[in-house]
Amino acid sequence: MKPSAPAAAIAARKRQAEQKLAQIQKAIGQLRRERGRLTVRSIAERAGVSATFCYENFDARSLVKSAIADSRSRHDQAAADEHERIEATWRERALNAEAELSRAQKEILTQRQHIGELMGQIRDCGQMVSGESVQVLVTEKSTLQRRVQQLTQEHRKLQERLEGARSNLRFADKRIADLEAQILEHDR
Structure with a gap:
């Protein structure tokens, strides 16, 4: 018995559809191995079938649709992972920059305080010693040195007198x- 036409x-159409699905x-x-873009047109061209077959055949449409959705989710996940990796490095850089900024601000404050103290010392020195007052200070120094010499001599003389007075006192006590x-x- 011969099958009917x-x-x-x-x-034949069924076999042809199965071949196209394969x-x-x-x-x-x-396309997945090559990381090519998965679209209805690119899949149809690579498979050598018409895009109409991909849209009209239920099994073909579901294969293409799931492949595209899977590709998008992988692509989205890869993009999200890449974005997270980049974001993490920027976040770390931002934290490091904030830490360095606060350290630099503390250092600047310390340096400003030190500069202020040094400027105060410079002002004090400037007030104490001007061009004319150097000569006055030299004169005053020599005057004070002479006065110290005089006082030292007087101190020596007074020390000698004191020693003499003590000696006389001891002699007088003994006498x-x-x-x-x-x-x-004599009274006895």
Whole structure:
């Protein structure tokens, strides 16, 4: 028994559709490996089928649709991962920059305080010693040195007098003690 012409045509069309579906699967696999862009047109061109077949055949449409959705989710995930990686490096740089900024501000404050103290010392020195007052200070210094020499000489003289007075006092104490002893002997 020979199959009828319509049944044979249907079977041939079915085999042809299955071959096209296999070509579509193969094309999707190739595009994924090559990291090519997955669209209905690119899949149809790679598979050697018409874009109309991809839209009209239910199985082809579901294969293409799931491949595109999977590709987009992978692409979106890869983009999100890349964005997160870049964001993390910028976040770290920002934190490092903030830390360095606060350290620099503290250092600047310390330096300004130190500069202020040094400027105050410079002002004090400028007020103390002007061009004319240097001569006055030199004169005053020599006057004070002479006065120190005089006071040192007077101190030596006074020390000698004090030593003499102490010696006289010891002699007088000894003489008094001797006289008191004589009086006591004489009264007996």
